[in-house]
Amino acid sequence: MDDVRLVLASASPRRRELLALTRIPFVIDAPEVDETCTLGARAAVVELSRRKALAAAAKHPGQVVLASDTLVAIDDAPLGKPRDEADAFRMLRSLSGRWHQVYTGVCVISAAGEVFSGEDKTDVRFGNMSDEAIRAYIRTGEPMDKAGAYALQGAAGLWIEEIRGSASNVIGLPLTLTRTMLEKCRMTVLP
DSSP: OTTOOEEEOOOOHHHHHHHHTTTOOEEEOOOOOOOOOOSOHHHHHHHHHHHHHHHHHHHSTTSEEEEEEEEEEETTEEEOSOSSHHHHHHHHHHHTTSEEEEEEEEEEEOTTOOEEEEEEEEEEEEOOOOHHHHHHHHHTSGGGGSGGGOOTTTGGGGTEEEEESOHHHHHTOOHHHHHHHHHHTTOOSOO
8 A cells, every 4th residue: 555645535436437547546435424415506515525534534644545425406496315216216217308517526525634626517318217117227226236226338328319528427427526636735637
């Protein structure tokens, strides 16, 4: 761990894949935090990513910590991960044929303890999904651990007609925002 100075406070395989693009060596330590939050989606992702980063930083003093949290919102109502298949159906039905927003909060804590937080927003438009298409998608299991019950990089991409903003934000780690925050901590991407 001598050359590893970055801790990713997330168990998400997609965030791991995206962070690996920076070529900065990192380890994963996803602390359990209370994710109860009554804030709107935009403020909630910033708060939740901050909680995760602070919890990981307490365990890894002197290292840079990166945390992230993503929520889907429609009509300003946040959609987290579905509780069950019925909840996934409800979410996907609400997204069908409509624009919605994906917010990802990013929090980076420097080795010196400086906290940098921000968020990114991407607008996404789903095409119309029939009830049978929604049920078939749910049967794949893919929606069950995803904010808004879908994954852009998965089968749901078959219905996504337009994106305005960062695709990596929708996947769970906005790369441009992440790069600028890591650079504030004197970390160089693509070293």
